[in-house]
Amino acid sequence: MLSAIRSYVLPIIRLYLLGLKVLLVQLFSGPFRLPVMPRQDGKVAIVTGGGRGIGYEVVRHMARLGAHVIIGGRDEQEGLAAVRRICEDYKEAKVEFTKLDLASLQSVRQFVQSFKERDLPLHVLVNNAGVMLVPEGRTEDGFEQHFGVNYLGHFLLTWLLLDTLKDSGKCGRFSRVVNVSSSAHRLGEIRLNDPNSCHCYSAHAAYCHSKLAQLLFSSHLHQELQHGGYPLSSCAVDPGMVDTALYRHLWTPLCLAQSAIARLLFRTPAEGAATVLYAALSPALEGERGGGYWANGRREMTTPTFDPQLQRRLWETSLRLLDLQ
Incomplete structure (x- = not known):
């Protein structure tokens, strides 16, 4: 009985208490206002999950600044609709959609192969797509869904695109990998002997x-890039609690994530996209x-980034799970 409480009830209580704390901080601190960004003409970016929510706002803003943006997403209808909306708003926008299912390693590899066949540079990779509190299940390759989609799928995508990202960067104009993380990482554990929970x-x-x-991967990748002297950086970003479909599995007494209350208390997708x-x-x-971990427009210190041994062990385990060694 005690074991069941510890395994099932405590994670729920801890996550909701953390969410309440984050929400209160948001309400008192206000959203980060994105400064005017320079034009991005000639740059190519990939944004996973760019068909809606935070990802859509990231794509829309990049396209407005002149970047060529590729949306990688599982829902083709949603992705193509996003492309149409952006092109209607900005006639000169260079936006397109390519199928990418992070729950399928084969789909990730096909996405990368299709991209590389076009011989395009890649200056920005935004690993934004994710799932939250979905029912227990497995990806196509047998991984637990949160671990497989949020982490392993993006690990493989980044790994396969690293050479292009490195080749596209240069001194004074580094390429960048941006991993959209969450304050929920503070409650996480790395169980290398049970990655699938x-x-x-x-x-x-x-x-x-x-x-x-995801945060440990981002930090370790940045260190490896620094040591290698590559013109490429990696960071993690916490967008805060944002009114998006990601929260549709969240339980609250008043169905907060689906209600007008969420629109009142949560950040808008545009506000969540600002730090990204x-x-x-x-x-x-x-x-x-x-590099580092960013929230509300500021770099924050977070304990896991100071454990290089854990970072390396997770890195090596991930390479083995993905058969990349």
């Missing part, structure tokens, strides 16, 4: 674990300054 599954805990893994765009485009974050 087979023992005592909790959707709340699994989500937190996946976001911690800042990390991806701001000249102030050039080179080494582009």
